[in-house]
Amino acid sequence: GDSVTQMEGPVTLSEEAFLTINCTYTATGYPSLFWYVQYPGEGLQLLLKATKADDKGSNKGFEATYRKETTSFHLEKGSVQVSDSAVYFCALIPGTGFQKLVFGTGTRLLVSP
Amino acid sequence: NAGVTQTPKFQVLKTGQSMTLQCAQDMNHEYMSWYRQDPGMGLRLIHYSVGAGITDQGEVPNGYNVSRSTTEDFPLRLLSAAPSQTSVYFCASSSGVGQPQHFGDGTRLSIL
Numbered sequence: 001g002d003s004v005t006q007m008e009g010p011v012t013l014s015e016e017a018f019l020t021i022n023c024t025y026t027a028t029g030y031p032s033l034f035w036y037v038q039y040p041g042e043g044l045q046l047l048l049k050a051t052k053a054d055d056k057g058s059n060k061g062f063e064a065t066y067r068k069e070t071t072s073f074h075l076e077k078g079s080v081q082v083s084d085s086a087v088y089f090c091a092l093i094p095g096t097g098f099q100k101l102v103f104g105t106g107t108r109l110l111v112s113p
Numbered sequence: 114n115a116g117v118t119q120t121p122k123f124q125v126l127k128t129g130q131s132m133t134l135q136c137a138q139d140m141n142h143e144y145m146s147w148y149r150q151d152p153g154m155g156l157r158l159i160h161y162s163v164g165a166g167i168t169d170q171g172e173v174p175n176g177y178n179v180s181r182s183t184t185e186d187f188p189l190r191l192l193s194a195a196p197s198q199t200s201v202y203f204c205a206s207s208s209g210v211g212q213p214q215h216f217g218d219g220t221r222l223s224i225l
Contacts, residue, residue, distance in 0.1 A: 043218045044156075044205075044216040046215075089155065101214055
């Protein structure tokens with residue numbers, strides 16, 4: 001079945017460090033790929049998305065590229081801030097059938113000053 | 114902009130009690146879903162709806178009921194609460210196939 005695998009956290013970085021959170025997926029057809037962010041005590045917010053191979057999603061300095069050949073959608077940011085501390089979820093919507101989101105288990109990011 | 118509104122935000126129940134978690138959206142979205150979030154397991158789909166009068170089971174439907182009488186509302190009912198249902202519950206909606214989902218702020222539910 002469809003699944004998403006994320007790197008386990010927590011990821012601990014100093015402010016202005018480079019961030020990579022790995023995400024790989026298994027899916028039939030051509031899924032749409034998403035990154036969601038969850039700040040403490042809040043719901044999930046869409047961070048970025050990509051709907052076809054080689055698309056690059058970007059928002060708030062974060063980027064991820066849809067790589068069909070490696071079935072990956074790694075999240076990157078060049079210079080993290082303390083305010084980026086949150087849990088990040090990689091997710092997909094299968095290419096066929098009901099568009100239910102399939103989530104990874106989440107990666108907690110902790111950024112220190 | 115209200116978006117997706119969930120009530121209550123917190124609830125404590127005793128084993129065997131029943132309750133309804135409310136979810137309302139004001140974006141005229143056809144698709145609505147309920148998820149539960151448990152530590153180390155991400156979010157898992159409980160039930161979903163593709164429009165008023167149409168519902169279906171997700172990954173973990175046992176112990177929960179849903180109905181969708183209007184486009185706006187999608188309540189989740191716990192029939193007889195069990196400690197295993199202690200979790201954070203999220204409602205989400207989207208406008209169509211392949212579109213991102215908009216989430217409410219969640220309901221934190223504890224079953225004693």
